[in-house]
Amino acid sequence: MKTIQFQGRELSAIALGTTAFGKRYSADQAAEAIEFVRSQGVNVIDTARVYGFDAPDGGFGYSESMIGRYLAGRSDRESIFLVTKGAHPPMEDRAFNRLTEKDLRFDLEQSLRNLKTDYVDLYFLHRDNPQMDMAEVMGTLHDFVKKGYVRAIGASNWRFARIMEANKYAAEHGLTPFTAFQIEWSMAKYDESENPGDKTQFAMKPEEIPLYRESGLLVMCYTSQASGLFSKIMAAGPTAAAGYDALKASGGLKKYQDPDNRRRAIAVEQLCAKYKVSPAAIGVAYLTGMGPSVMPILGSSGIAQLADSLSAPDLQLTEEDYSLIEGR
Numbered sequence: 430m431k432t433i434q435f436q437g438r439e440l441s442a443i444a445l446g447t448t449a450f451g452k453r454y455s456a457d458q459a460a461e462a463i464e465f466v467r468s469q470g471v472n473v474i475d476t477a478r479v480y481g482f483d484a485p486d487g488g489f490g491y492s493e494s495m496i497g498r499y500l501a502g503r504s505d506r507e508s509i510f511l512v513t514k515g516a517h518p519p520m521e522d523r524a525f526n527r528l529t530e531k532d533l534r535f536d537l538e539q540s541l542r543n544l545k546t547d548y549v550d551l552y553f554l555h556r557d558n559p560q561m562d563m564a565e566v567m568g569t570l571h572d573f574v575k576k577g578y579v580r581a582i583g584a585s586n587w588r589f590a591r592i593m594e595a596n597k598y599a600a601e602h603g604l605t606p607f608t609a610f611q612i613e614w615s616m617a618k619y620d621e622s623e624n625p626g627d628k629t630q631f632a633m634k635p636e637e638i639p640l641y642r643e644s645g646l647l648v649m650c651y652t653s654q655a656s657g658l659f660s661k662i663m664a665a666g667p668t669a670a671a672g673y674d675a676l677k678a679s680g681g682l683k684k685y686q687d688p689d690n691r692r693r694a695i696a697v698e699q700l701c702a703k704y705k706v707s708p709a710a711i712g713v714a715y716l717t718g719m720g721p722s723v724m725p726i727l728g729s730s731g732i733a734q735l736a737d738s739l740s741a742p743d744l745q746l747t748e749e750d751y752s753l754i755e756g757r
């Protein structure tokens with residue numbers, strides 16, 4: 430599998446996502462999923478303190494605890510690059526500012542306890558908040574790094590300009606900068622500003638892509654399979670066009686109603702035939718080919734989907750393939 434160099438570590442170019450741990454995976458199945466992806470060369474696991482909040486019998490820390498159960502007593506913790514996130518606003522009030530020293534310390538402490546480890550490799554702020562105090566947040570994160578609780582810091586759902594603002598502040602004050610970024614990004618056309626959902630979640634904007642490429646930041650992409658959009662389109666009809674129309678009629682397109690996704694699905698169908706791979710494999714290649722530090726995080730509702738998404742991890746799309754997908 431392709432790798433990404435990050436602060437002296439060699440990371441797999443694909444990460445395991447874990448929002449489904451506790452919802453679609455029992456603790457045993459979660460351990461099996463981790464073992465499976467590791468056998469395929471994946472060494473990055475992405476979680477967050479809030480994951481599991483919507484699981485039956487779950488709650489905050491549920492996903493992390495399943496990973497902690499897997500890690501407990503293992504001697505190979507160092508071979509896993511463990512990513513978690515904190516300071517998520519309350520679910521019922523996403524505008525509420527939890528980017529405070531008190532909340533950051535509380536969340537990290539809980540995460541370390543859940544994960545049964547004394548450090549995380551990469552710690553993300555899960556959301557931005559314009560009311561946050563830059564000195565308080567960057568100072569607290571720097572303290573986490575200095576104390577060894579966290580080896581690198583990242584910003585999730587921040588706009589590029591905000592990350593640059595924070596890193597300028599860090600450089601001027603001798604503090605640790607953000608070296609990673611996490612955002613929604615997939616092969617589907619999607620503009621979060623046109624969707625009513627959670628206003629604290631951001632999707633990649635085409636004009637930001639070159640900025641990230643130049644920045645050298647590690648870019649982790651969530652909802653990287655567009656919730657399985659292209660796989661579901663292909664499964665819904667004999668052709669991509671028919672599948673798109675059938676999925677649209679059944680309400681299955683959800684937030685991906687953009688008509689360009691019908692054209693993209695037809696392009697994906699052609700690329701699946703060209704490379705003899707699945708739509709999910711094309712979706713992974715679309716992102717890993719976007720730059721040397723772009724890492725899709727795989728969501729799934731079972732190991733068969735993970736196996737499918739990981740079935741051609743080194744596939745490289747050509748410029749013509751990108752033009753076909755994006756309609757350039």
Ligand SMILES: NC(=O)c1ccc[n+]([C@@H]2O[C@H](COP(=O)([O-])OP(=O)(O)OC[C@H]3O[C@@H](n4cnc5c(N)ncnc54)[C@H](OP(=O)(O)O)[C@@H]3O)[C@@H](O)[C@H]2O)c1
Pocket residue numbers: 445446447448449475476555585586611612630650651652653654655656657658660661709726727728729730733734735737738
């Ligand atoms: N930083 C953030 O704010 C943030 C937000 C969201 C997620 N994340 C992270 O990113 C990870 C991935 O996000 P996500 O779960 O939204 O991603 P995703 O990969 O787009 O979506 C997962 C869903 O897509 C479908 N799917 C995935 N692979 C498939 C395949 N090969 N064939 C058919 N369907 C497939 C499944 O849908 P069905 O369940 O319908 O089968 C699965 O539940 C999460 O687990 C989490 O670690 C971070």
